[in-house]
Amino acid sequence: TPERGRIEFSGVTFGFPGAETPVVKDASFVVEPGKTTAIIGSTGAGKTVLLNLMLRLYDPQQGTITIDGAPVSQLTREQLADAIGLVPQRPYLFAGTIASNLRFGRSGATEEELWEALRVAQGEDFVKAKELGLDEPVSQGGTSVSGGQRQRLSIARLLVARPKVYLFDDSFSALDVATDARLRAALPEATQGATTIIVAQRVSTITEADQILVIEAGEIVGRGTHDELLASSDVYQEIVRS
Ligand code: CTP
Ligand code: MG
Numbered sequence: 001t002p003e004r005g006r007i008e009f010s011g012v013t014f015g016f017p018g019a020e021t022p023v024v025k026d027a028s029f030v031v032e033p034g035k036t037t038a039i040i041g042s043t044g045a046g047k048t049v050l051l052n053l054m055l056r057l058y059d060p061q062q063g064t065i066t067i068d069g070a071p072v073s074q075l076t077r078e079q080l081a082d083a084i085g086l087v088p089q090r091p092y093l094f095a096g097t098i099a100s101n102l103r104f105g106r107s108g109a110t111e112e113e114l115w116e117a118l119r120v121a122q123g124e125d126f127v128k129a130k131e132l133g134l135d136e137p138v139s140q141g142g143t144s145v146s147g148g149q150r151q152r153l154s155i156a157r158l159l160v161a162r163p164k165v166y167l168f169d170d171s172f173s174a175l176d177v178a179t180d181a182r183l184r185a186a187l188p189e190a191t192q193g194a195t196t197i198i199v200a201q202r203v204s205t206i207t208e209a210d211q212i213l214v215i216e217a218g219e220i221v222g223r224g225t226h227d228e229l230l231a232s233s234d235v236y237q238e239i240v241r242s
Contacts (some may be wrong), residue, residue, distance in 0.1 A: 001079065003086070004033035004164060004194060004195055005031075005033050005034075005067065005068065005083065005163075005164035005165035005194060005195035006030070006031065006032060006033040006067070006068055006069075006195070007030070007031040007054060007065070007066070007067050007165065007193060007195070007197075008029075008030050008031070008064075008065070008066045008094045009027045009029050009030075009053075009063065009064075009065055010028050010063050010064050010065075010066075011026055011027075011028055011062060011063035011064075012024055012027045012028070012053065012060045012062065012063035012064070012065060013025055013026055013027075013060060013061055013062040013063055014049065014053060014058055014059075014060040014061060015055075015061065017027070018096070022061070022126075022218060023046045023049050023218045024046050024049055024050060024053065024060070024218045025217075025218045025219045026062075026063070026215055026219070027050070027063070027218075027220055027222060028063075028220075029213055029223065030196060030212065031098065031165075031197060031211075032195070032211070033068075033120045033195050034193045034194065034195060035141045035195065035196075035210035035237055036070055036196045036197075036208075036209045036210050036211075037195075037196070037197050037198070037209060037210065037211045037212070037213065038197075038198045038199075038200055038201075038205075038206035038209035038212045038213070039051075039197065039198070039199045039200075039212075039215060040078075040199075040200055040201075040203070040206060040212060040213070040214055040215070040236075040239060041065030041214055041215035041216055041235075041239075042216065043077070043237075045215045045216055045217060046217070046218040047169070047170075047215060047216055048169055048170075048199070049087055049167050049218075051086060051167045051199065051213070052202065053065060053195075053196070054067075054084055054089055054165075054167065055080065055084060055086055055167075055195055056072055056073070056075075058173055059073060066242070067083050067084065067164075067165070068083075068164075074141065082163065082164070082192075083161075083163060083164050083165060084164070084165040084167060085105070085158045085161045085163035085165070085166060085167065086158070086167040086168075086169060087154045087155050087157075087158050087167065087168050087169060087171040088154070088169055089169040089170045089171075090200075091151050091153070091154030092141065092150075092154075093138050093139075093140070093141065093145070093150055093151050093153060093154075094140060095138065095140040095168065096137070096138055097132075097134065097135050097136060097137055097138060097141055098127055098130070098133075098134050098135070098136050098138055098153065099111070099114060099134040099135060099223065100138075101153055101157060102114045102117065102118075102134075102153065102156055102157050102160050103160065104157055105157040105158060105159070105160035105162075106160050106161050106162065109143070109160045109192050113160060113198045114134060114156070115134075116159075117156040117157075117159035117160045117190070118156045119181070119186075120150075120155075120156070120159055120186040120187065120189075120190040121153070121155040121156035121159060121183065122152055122175070122179050122183050123149065123152035123153060123155075123156055126145075126149055126152075127226060139217060147174060148174045148175065150170055151174050151175075152175075154171070155168070155171055155183070159190050159191070162192075162194075163194070164194055164195060165194065165195040165196075165197065166191055166194055166195070166196045166197070167197050167199075168196070168197070168198045168199065169199045170199050170200065170201060171198075172184070172198070172200065172202070172205050173200065173201045173202060173205075177202075177204065180202070180204075181204075184205065203226075203239060203240050206226070207226040208226070209225070209226070210225070211223060211224070212224065212225065212236070214228060214229065214233055214235050214239070216235055221233070221235050222235055222236050
């Protein structure tokens with residue numbers, strides 16, 4: 001079977017230079033290819049840092065991170081970009097048009113592919129409502145679109161890019177519950193069964209994940225399915241109740 005983006009963290013510890021305590025502590029876990037892994041935990045727990053380590057925005061002081069067996073530290077920028085894509089917690093848009101922003105994912109994408117990505121990302125309606133549609137101008141930083149619209153365009157951009165591993169950093173929390181559910185229902189087909197990692201605030205976003213990692217103060221304190229964690233993790237129960 002072709003590799004579809006298996007990620008493994010082995011004993012990964014990372015702290016920001018000058019800080020006394022690491023923000024990721026001895027993290028070991030496997031993200032199975034083609035499955036959905038969710039990461040949940042309170043603000044400041046280290047969720048974004050975990051994703052950024054996969055993208056090599058930082059390198060760990062200890063431990064290794066591999067994708068399909070290859071240490072990410074040995075991949076070229078291009079190999080890494082082909083393998084993993086991120087919808088950042090604070091998405092950004094470039095000066096240009098909606099189409100040019102979506103094609104930042106993959107310059108050769110057809111208009112049809114852009115519309116398909118928008119349909120999945122629940123952004124089709126608002127783009128259609130723009131006078132110029134895909135050719136609507138977007139200002140740098142995306143100030144001409146709302147925060148939620150910017151988030152959907154950023155999701156669509158990643159769908160256009162078609163990486164092996166999709167990272168969504170809190171990408172669905174700005175959506176209402178129904179839109180969140182529609183988007184997630186459409187994702188598996190759109191990503192063609194690629195590996196998906198979802199950082200979430202709302203438990204309802206992740207109950208169906210194949211694996212949930214509970215992170216607290218940089219440590220993985222629970223892992224399992226929703227039902228397993230309900231039975232085994234105090235921290236998870238607390239998150240569910242809050
Ligand atoms: N941190 C830091 N310097 C940065 C980024 C983060 O010192 N440039 C620290 C934060 O203060 C926090 C820890 O690293 O203590 C983890 O941050 P982060 O991964 O961003 O936390 P999240 O779990 O993503 O929090 P949120 O839910 O608020 O996004
Ligand atoms: Mg974060």
